[in-house]
Amino acid sequence: MSVNKKISDDNNKVEISVTGRFDFSLHQHFRDSYTSCKGKNVDFVLNLSETTYMDSSALGMILLLKDHAESCSGKVVISKPSESVNKILEIAQFHRLLTIEK
16 A cells, blocks of 8 residues: 655656555545645645555545545546446546546
C-alpha cells in the first residue's frame, strides 16, 4: 500500500497514485499528498489503476480531496480505476460527483 504524488512543472496539476489497498490506514498519507497544494486552479488526478481494493473510508477521503480542490478553484479527475474499484465507484454513484476517465 502506498500513496505517491507527482506535481507538474507549472504546479497546476497534481497526480496522486494509490497502489494496493485504499483504506483508512492510508488516511494521513493521502491527506498529506494534497494539503500542501494550495495554489489556485490546481487540478488533481487520482490514479487508481494500481488500486486493488477500496472501502467506504476511501470514498470519504476522495470527497475530502474534492472539497480541497474546489477550495482552490480546481477539480478532481479519477483516472483509470481498476475494474473492481470502478464497480465500487459506480455503486457509490461517484460518476455524478467527479469525472472518471477509464
